[in-house]
């Protein structure tokens with residue numbers, strides 16, 4: 001954050017995960033973001049199930065506003081929605097006590113689209129060869145990622161090297177693994193060009209059609225909720 005705070009001013013700074021509430025110090029990140037970006041909206045996107053571990057979070061969000069917390073509703077089944085009831089009760093209390101923070105829900109179920117084919121070592125990029133259309137329909141196209149001290153075009157590119165390290169991906173991923181993120185030493189011109197780019201050749205790895213899929217019920221066998229990393 002320190003490397004970028006004088007160079008870019010995001011309208012909204014999202015604290016993401018996977019699931020950000022897994023981090024035991026999540027509330028401390030809110031003030032850290034505010035220290036570096038005095039005017040950005042701070043948003044936390046969460047599945048909600050671990051928010052009870054962070055009783056100081058709503059006060060931090062209020063203190064460092066403008067801020068919002070959005071619960072992504074990952075599944076539409078009655079079972080899932082009934083497990084969300086305690087989260088709704090918690091947030092209703094937080095909203096009452098902290099009226100300057102925006103607490104809301106977004107229905108992610110029904111909007112999941114595939115970012116790649118297969119999984120693990122067998123995952124493959126799409127081969128539609130239409131990067132402009134892939135970018136046009138891309139839900140991640142305005143979500144640059146600050147990761148590893150660099151700014152990446154999107155989450156699928158930012159975390160592809162980690163997937164390659166974990167699974168050992170095939171050579172069809174090499175052109176995408178060669179993607180170069182924006183470095184902290186970049187000039188103002190390079191930064192402006194980076195954020196002005198729309199589709200790039202790397203967008204060929206994504207589908208040029210909206211390939212929706214039904215997320216399986218995101219619970220472990222123990223009944224503990226978890227995030228799926230399968231889609232955006």
Ligand code: SF4
Pocket residue numbers: 134135138139140141153154155156157200202203204205206
């Ligand atoms: S590579 Fe392009 S189309 Fe694919 S997720 Fe990133 S911005 Fe979207």
